[in-house]
Structure formats: C-alpha cells, structure tokens
Amino acid sequence: MNMWDEFQIENGGTINCQIGSLSLWMEHRDEEFLISQAYSDEDTNVLSATQVRDHGDLPEDLSWNRYIVQDPSTKFQLVPALPDRAVVVSPEFPIKLATNSDVVFYMSIPVWVQIMAGNKKKALFKEIPSLVLSNTWFGDTMTGELCYALTTRALRKIEDHGDLRHRIICPVRILNLGSEPLDFQNLCVHVEHLMVFGGAEHLWSNDVFIIYRGDEQPSEIRYEDKIPQYETKCVTLSSERVPSQKTIISKSFSFIKSFTAFD
Amino acid sequence: MFEEILSGIEKIITPGNMIVVLKIAAIIIIGLLFLRLILFYVKRTMKKRFSQQSIMIVRKLLSYTALFIILILILKQLNVKLAAILGAAGIAGIAIGFASQTSLSNIISGVFLISEKAFTVGDIIKVDGISGIILSVDLLSVKIRTFDNQYVRIPNEKLINTEVVNVTKFPIRRLDINLTIAYKEDLSRVRELLLEITEKNPHCLDNPEPLFVIKEFGDHGVELLLGVWFFKTDYLVTKNTMMQEIKEHFDREGIEIPFPHLSLYAGSISDPLKIQMIGNKPENLH
Numbered sequence: 001m002n003m004w005d006e007f008q009i010e011n012g013g014t015i016n017c018q019i020g021s022l023s024l025w026m027e028h029r030d031e032e033f034l035i036s037q038a039y040s041d042e043d044t045n046v047l048s049a050t051q052v053r054d055h056g057d058l059p060e061d062l063s064w065n066r067y068i069v070q071d072p073s074t075k076f077q078l079v080p081a082l083p084d085r086a087v088v089v090s091p092e093f094p095i096k097l098a099t100n101s102d103v104v105f106y107m108s109i110p111v112w113v114q115i116m117a118g119n120k121k122k123a124l125f126k127e128i129p130s131l132v133l134s135n136t137w138f139g140d141t142m143t144g145e146l147c148y149a150l151t152t153r154a155l156r157k158i159e160d161h162g163d164l165r166h167r168i169i170c171p172v173r174i175l176n177l178g179s180e181p182l183d184f185q186n187l188c189v190h191v192e193h194l195m196v197f198g199g200a201e202h203l204w205s206n207d208v209f210i211i212y213r214g215d216e217q218p219s220e221i222r223y224e225d226k227i228p229q230y231e232t233k234c235v236t237l238s239s240e241r242v243p244s245q246k247t248i249i250s251k252s253f254s255f256i257k258s259f260t261a262f263d
Numbered sequence: 264m265f266e267e268i269l270s271g272i273e274k275i276i277t278p279g280n281m282i283v284v285l286k287i288a289a290i291i292i293i294g295l296l297f298l299r300l301i302l303f304y305v306k307r308t309m310k311k312r313f314s315q316q317s318i319m320i321v322r323k324l325l326s327y328t329a330l331f332i333i334l335i336l337i338l339k340q341l342n343v344k345l346a347a348i349l350g351a352a353g354i355a356g357i358a359i360g361f362a363s364q365t366s367l368s369n370i371i372s373g374v375f376l377i378s379e380k381a382f383t384v385g386d387i388i389k390v391d392g393i394s395g396i397i398l399s400v401d402l403l404s405v406k407i408r409t410f411d412n413q414y415v416r417i418p419n420e421k422l423i424n425t426e427v428v429n430v431t432k433f434p435i436r437r438l439d440i441n442l443t444i445a446y447k448e449d450l451s452r453v454r455e456l457l458l459e460i461t462e463k464n465p466h467c468l469d470n471p472e473p474l475f476v477i478k479e480f481g482d483h484g485v486e487l488l489l490g491v492w493f494f495k496t497d498y499l500v501t502k503n504t505m506m507q508e509i510k511e512h513f514d515r516e517g518i519e520i521p522f523p524h525l526s527l528y529a530g531s532i533s534d535p536l537k538i539q540m541i542g543n544k545p546e547n548l549h
Contacts, residue, residue, distance in 0.1 A: 134469055149470070
C-alpha cells in the first residue's frame with residue numbers, strides 16, 4: 001500500500017501508518033471512523049502503512065477521536081502538507097556566506113499529514129504533524145510572528161539526505177548581494193506558500209530563492225511555482241495553504257541572538 | 264362615567280391625530296430599521312481594517328446620533344417648539360454639568376483613554392489587583408470580565424490615575440520561574456537541565472532564548488531565575504507544563520529543592536531536637 005494513495009478501511013479493520021515519529025491508527029467501527037495517534041521519542045526515517053491483523057497489538061493507552069460519516073464506504077487519503085505556520089530554520093553550526101556568492105541548501109521539513117475523506121470530493125478530516133516542533137518567535141518582542149523552530153543540517157547535496165522519505169525537502173537558494181558576509185543563523189521560510197510534490201524517492205517543495213542585500217535592507221524572496229526538477233515524474237500532492245505573490249520583500253534573516261531584559 | 268371616557272377618547276382619536284400617530288410610528292420603524300442597516304454595514308466594512316474597539320465607538324456614536332434625530336423628528340410631529348426645549352436643555356445642561364462633575368471627569372478620562380490606545384477590547388488588564396478581559400471601553404467606564412466570570416465596571420477616572428498593566432499588549436511574554444536549589448548542587452548541571460527542559464517544551468519559544476540567572480546566595484540555598492518566553496495565549500499551559508517538568512526532572516536527577524522547616528509545639532514543653540549520628544559514634548543522643 002502506497003502511503004499517499006487512496007484507500008478504504010473495511011468494517012472492523014484498522015490501519016497503522018508510521019510517518020517518522022508519528023504512529024497513526026485509523027479504525028472503521030460500524031458507521032464510525034476512529035483515529036488515534038502517538039509519538040515516539042526518536043524521529044526515525046520510517047514511512048509505512050500496514051493493516052493491523054491482531055487488535056491485541058494496539059497500544060492500550062490510545063485515545064480515540066470518533067468521526068461520523070454518512071457513507072461507510074468512504075475512501076481516505078493521506079496527503080503530505082507543509083507546516084501551517086512559517087518555519088524558522090537554524091543550521092546546526094553557524095554558516096557564513098561570502099559576498100556575491102550563492103548557495104543552495106536542501107532543508108528537510110517534517111510532514112503535516114492531512115487525512116482527507118470522501119468519495120467524489122474529499123474534505124479535510126484531521127491534520128496531524130509527523131513531528132511536534134517547538135514554537136519560536138521571528139522578530140522583536142513587540143512585533144513579529146509565531147513560527148515553528150527547526151534545526152537543520154543545511155545540506156548542500158541531495159544525496160547527503162540519503163533515503164529520507166518521511167520529510168519534505170525544501171531547496172533554498174540564497175544569494176548574498178550585501179557588502180558583508182551573510183551570517184546565516186536563522187532563516188524564516190514561509191512554508192505556507194509552498195506546494196508539496198512527490199517524486200520516486202523524495203517529497204519536494206517548490207524552490208525558494210532569497211536575495212540578501214544587507215542587514216538593513218529587506219531580503220527578496222521568490223517562491224518558484226514550477227515543479228522541482230530534481231527528480232523525474234514529480235507529481236503535485238498538495239497545494240499551498242496561502243497563495244503568495246511571486247516575490248515577497250521581507251526581512252527573512254534574524255540576527256537577534258539573545259534577549260537579556262531582566263528587571 | 265363610561266360615556267365620559269369614551270367621549271374623551273373620541274376627542275383624542277381624531278383623523279388628524281391618527282395621521283400624526285401613524286407618522287410617528289413610521290418615523291420610529293423606518294428610523295430604527297435604517298439605523299440597524301447602517302450599523303450592520305459599518306460593522307461589515309470596518310471589520311477588516313479597524314479594531315473591535317473602534318467599531319464599537321463608531322457604532323455607539325451613530326446609534327446616539329440617530330436616536331437623537333428620531334427624537335427631534337417625533338417632537339416636530341407633535342408640534343413641540345424645539346427652540347424652547349433646546350433652551351431649557353441648555354439651562355438644564357449647565358445645572359446637570361455642575362452636579363455631575365465626576366461623570367464629566369470620567370468622560371474626559373474616557374476620551375484620553377480611547378485616544379491613548381493603552382488597551383482595547385479583548386485585552387487582558389490588571390488594575391488594582393483585578394485582572395480580566397476588557398469587554399468594552401466606554402466614555403464613562405471600562406467593563407471587564409474577570410477570570411472567575413465576574414463583571415467589573417471600572418470608572419475611567421480611576422484608570423487614568425492608577426497603574427494599568429496590559430498583559431496582552433505584546434504578542435509574546437516571559438514567564439519568570441524562581442527556583443532555589445541546595446548549596447551542594449552543581450550549578451552548571453542544573454543550568455544545563457533547565458535549558459534542556461525548556462528546549463523540549465513545545466510551548467516555550469526557542470527565540471528569544473530562555474534567560475538563566477543566578478540571583479543570589481540565599482538563606483536556604485542558591486536562588487535562580489529561569490525566564491522562558493511563550494506566545495501570549497499559552498500562559499497556563501506553559502506554566503503548568505514547565506513547573507511539572509522541572510519538579511519531575513529534579514526528582515529524577517536528585518536535585519534538592521530546599522525549603523524552610525517549621526516545628527510547631529502545641530503548648531507542651533518542647534523536647535530538644537533528636538540527632539542521629541551516622542558512623543561508629545553513639546547512635547542516639549538527646
């Protein structure tokens with residue numbers, strides 16, 4: 001069973017999906033569907049969907065949510081989506097980018113699993129992140145926006161990601177046109193403007209292109225609307241949550257290291 | 264008697280008077296419908312651009328103006344001389360003005376409060392030990408709903424003269440957790456552990472970074488401060504999860520939270536404290 005394909009759950013049947021640290025159970029009981037989830041401590045590279053043969057295998061402490069549908073033959077589909085808020089990406093180690101240089105980083109972003117239900121037209125049933133990301137703030141303490149925090153290895157080669165199937169790879173190209181080297185500590189990526197594409201090996205988002213012109217100048221951000229060319233036969237799996245203008249002028253880099261307001 | 268009443272009614276309900284009554288009814292019905300329509304469109308058009316408070320003020324101003332116009336039109340239908348009424352209202356206004364200095368003070372304070380924009384409808388404020396969510400900011404008073412669901416009316420004059428804390432003015436806040444640990448504990452290890460707890464808690468913001476301060480060497484132990492940032496709506500969940508996790512982690516790691524002990528003696532002669540010696544020395548001494 002392909003994880004992102006449409007499927008049906010027979011009456012009395014249970015399906016278990018493993019997406020990274022997320023374990024998802026979906027059960028069909030009479031005219032109701034029950035959904036439960038649990039997280040493991042480690043974000044393992046797992047992406048699988050299996051039929052649960054023995055109900056005794058189910059964890060005892062699962063808390064189920066009941067969903068009632070008119071048609072018990074309702075079909076389901078798990079759709080990979082990007083997080084519902086912007087993500088502030090911080091590299092494991094500080095990176096400096098020289099002036100008039102550009103670089104492409106392949107960021108891996110955890111999947112938000114959308115459970116869609118319906119036969120002709122599917123509607124969103126529930127949305128679950130495959131990894132619980134902590135909150136962070138992008139901006140100063142009086143203005144800014146609430147984002148998810150994500151530490152990344154900021155890999156420069158796709159091959160280095162290996163067999164990474166449970167995350168979405170977001171290619172970010174940064175061009176430094178500023179007069180000083182770019183001290184890349186935090187990068188705010190508005191993933192809600194990005195689509196998700198499925199290739200044979202990986203999940204992809206559109207390319208993000210950032211032109212940095214200095215600390216005082218706003219950065220220019222472009223969200224490419226083309227299908228990524230890193231793999232052949234990439235198909236669109238989910239569209240962007242919020243349509244974007246093609247170019248956004250925004251302050252995308254944060255240099256605020258610490259806040260020491262202490263009375 | 265009955266006939267007298269009937270003849271009196273007949274004198275009042277003349278065709279001319281009926282027309283006046285119908286006109287007044289029409290003015291009231293059409294006026295109120297028109298007002299409701301205007302208020303609806305004002306709310307709809309202002310919703311995206313303006314704050315809830317601004318919408319409320321505009322709606323109230325429109326309502327009072329419209330009701331005043333309706334009243335004038337009704338009085339005109341009743342052939343009441345408006346000049347005399349307005350004159351009398353002016354004199355009455357001066358008299359009322361003198362008698363209601365507090366109200367005037369509240370109104371002026373209300374104008375300042377509204378123009379100052381220190382808070383708006385929906386904000387959480389603390390005034391004189393009362394905290395709650397602002398329901399409305401009016402010319403005379405501010406109405407708040409406390410967290411135990413009580414309705415509190417605070418006169419504007421008081422708000423002008425008192426310190427008002429707007430808890431939700433800014434989008435993020437810092438939760439300060441004061442801790443005391445025993446002198447024997449390794450401060451570096453405690454710092455590491457506290458920052459690890461903060462990092463793992465999804466409600467604590469990674470940026471701004473958490474604040475760790477060794478405040479002082481207190482009477483009972485080393486006093487520490489851990490300041491964690493959170494989104495303004497996550498106050499309770501952040502506080503509860505952080506306090507619980509700190510206690511659990513400290514218990515697991517054997518980090519002692521010292522606290523003063525108090526011995527109570529109920530009227531009897533107090534015995535000396537028992538001391539237990541560990542080692543080869545005598546075991547119990549009194």
